Amino acid sequence: MTHEPSSLAAAHEGRAAAAWDLVRALSDHAATLTAAAPQAFALNDAGALIPVAPGDATAVAEWQQGGGWRLTAGVDPALASLVDLYLPICSATPTRPITLGHLGQSLDGFIATHSGDSQFVTGEENLRHMHRLRALCDAVIVGAGTVAADDPRLTTRHVPGPNPLRVVIDPMARLAGDYHVFQDGEAPTLYVYVRRYVTGHAPAPGRAEVLAVGDGPNGVDLAALVTHLRDRGCARIFVEGGGVTVSAFLAAGLLDRVQVAVAPLFIGGGRPAFRLPAADLLRECARPAYRVYRMGGDMLFDCDLRASADGADDGAIARVL
Ligand SMILES: NC(=O)c1ccc[n+]([C@@H]2O[C@H](COP(=O)([O-])OP(=O)(O)OC[C@H]3O[C@@H](n4cnc5c(N)ncnc54)[C@H](OP(=O)(O)O)[C@@H]3O)[C@@H](O)[C@H]2O)c1
Known part of the structure; x- marks a missing residue:
């Protein structure tokens, strides 16, 4: 037939x-x-x-x-x-919360060109996947560099599902207040800056709620931010980018899972995906348990950072619809 x-x-x-x-x-x-x-x-x-x-x-x-x-x-x-693919997030509750990071990178490890052009490194199916992650999570976090480059809305417009709380980390309070997330009112926005870097008036971008935090090992006290979000009922937190922000959460040990979508293109140089402390020896490197999903031409590595690779998943490739 x-x-x-x-x-x-x-x-x-x-x-x-x-x-x-x-x-x-x-x-x-x-x-x-x-x-x-x-x-x-x-x-x-x-x-x-x-x-x-x-x-x-x-x-x-x-x-x-x-x-x-x-x-x-x-x-x-x-x-x-x-x-x-989504069961680990669906299984998270206030007593078993989850924080998940995601990056879409080129074969040579970049998420954008030097000029910040990043739309789009990965394909349509991975974009829909990110909207699904937003819909399943209570909060979506991005760094100021992402807001400055993309002016994202951080909504779930490609899938049915609720919009999460939008969280923008802008350590030095450099962003202007005219970006979508501060003005459009499509979902609440929490704007986070580091108290020590700002003297004088506290920033007040658009309609966003403002939170001042201390500085931590990676510039921002991310643990305090996670505690703040948990206290307001965010059991599921999605760290969407960019590379600086996902790397900081990873280095601080605050991610339970990290997903890396690898797209079949070379960028040659630009904004790196992960920037982590370098290891001297391969045996010292983290090797998390992982699953692999195919999304169109992209391959998604779904890594469980709380489980070691020893005897874990066999890494078989499943095609996501
Ligand atoms: N492929 C993906 O998965 C993906 C996902 C999200 C974003 N992106 C792309 O990744 C790039 C951003 O990632 P990133 O790692 O550079 O940064 P990021 O993680 O989004 O943000 C981190 C830092 O960016 C700095 N920053 C850079 N330019 C800025 C500006 N014009 N205004 C205010 N702050 C700025 C801020 O640091 P200081 O204040 O300390 O300088 C901020 O703390 C963008 O091109 C975006 O399009 C790709």
Whole structure:
């Protein structure tokens, strides 16, 4: 049987939408699950999760206290890899929070050219992935360099789902107040600067709420910022970029996972993805457990920084819808 390209594309979109609906249902359900025993869930005709007995053949996912969500045999195999990618985030709750970083880089390790041109290093599927991460997380963090270069909106306009709290780290309070995140009102924005670097009036960019923090080992007391965000209910934090900001969170040991999407292009020079303290010996280097997902022409490494690579995932490549 042959298929028209348009019917294949429609089927693909339908599967991606169904998988995303399941991801959101699992995400929303996590905070309500408190029982110590494993709990299993199936999908009803309306696509809502309904409890079933553990081991039930129709169960699509099981919740394990302390371990979070795991997919079960009843899930449609065509949806499984997309759902699986997001389970660590869907499993995070106020008592088991998560902070995740993501960068899209070239084969030679850059996220933008010297001039700051970065739209886009990775492809459309990775862009949609970033919007999904925003939708699943309570807060999205970017550095001032990203706001200055891209004037991003940091919303979820490419996928159904809520906008997160937008957090901009501008240590020396250099940004003007006319960027989207400070003016558009599409989601709340928290503007963070370092108290010591600013004398005189506190900055007040547009409609943003302002938070002054101390300076830490990487210029900003990021641990204090994470504590502040947790205290206001942000169990899931997404550090979206740029390289300076994701590297600072990584170096400070504040990331639970880091995702690196590698795109098949060479930039030759520009803004580096990771800037980390150099190791002398390869045996001293961090080798996290990882999973690999294909997104169009890009390869996404999903690294679990709380697990060692020894005996962990086999790194098999799964195609994300
Ligand atoms: N591919 C991706 O995944 C991805 C994601 C996000 C962003 N990007 C790109 O990455 C680049 C930004 O990344 P980055 O590592 O350079 O910085 P960043 O992590 O976004 O921001 C960190 C630092 O940028 C500095 N900064 C640079 N230019 C600035 C300006 N004009 N105004 C205010 N502060 C400025 C600030 O440091 P000081 O005040 O200490 O100087 C700030 O603390 C942009 O080109 C953006 O398009 C790529």
